[in-house]
Amino acid sequence: MPVYTSTRYNLSRWKMANRVLTPSELIQAHDLLGEIRQRLNELAAGDPATLFAFRRKIAKELVYDERGKTSERVKLKARKFGEQDGICPECGEQLPEKGAHLDRKNAMDGYTPANTNLIHAECHTRRQAARGWS
Numbered sequence: 001m002p003v004y005t006s007t008r009y010n011l012s013r014w015k016m017a018n019r020v021l022t023p024s025e026l027i028q029a030h031d032l033l034g035e036i037r038q039r040l041n042e043l044a045a046g047d048p049a050t051l052f053a054f055r056r057k058i059a060k061e062l063v064y065d066e067r068g069k070t071s072e073r074v075k076l077k078a079r080k081f082g083e084q085d086g087i088c089p090e091c092g093e094q095l096p097e098k099g100a101h102l103d104r105k106n107a108m109d110g111y112t113p114a115n116t117n118l119i120h121a122e123c124h125t126r127r128q129a130a131r132g133w134s
């Protein structure tokens with residue numbers, strides 16, 4: 001069901017630039033990171049295995065905050081594959097059954113049906129390199 005055929009190629013040029021931190025915000029971010037590292041070291045009390053486990057847990061949860069859970073992205077990929085009739089909007093070629101990437105229109109808006117396209121991994125890499133994001 002090629003519902004989106006007429007807009008397929010228009011969707012490939014839809015990216016917005018991500019907001020970046022100002023110099024003073026960057027200092028705040030580094031200060032926060034220092035505080036987090038200090039707290040992790042306190043919680044680990046000198047045990048490298050405990051530090052590893054705490055750091056890994058916090059890193060994973062922060063990634064979920066930005067990207068959502070892996071299981072949600074897997075479902076979204078299947079939906080987008082169907083909506084796009086299995087076609088990559090970047091190059092117009094057939095997508096593989098596995099290994100395609102969700103490309104966000106506006107990274108801040110997350111992985112939602114309206115904010116993503118499913119594209120080839122190579123097309124994603126090429127697109128990000130062209131924008132200096134890789």
Ligand SMILES: [Zn+2]
Pocket residue numbers: 088089090091092093119120123
């Ligand atoms: Zn492609």
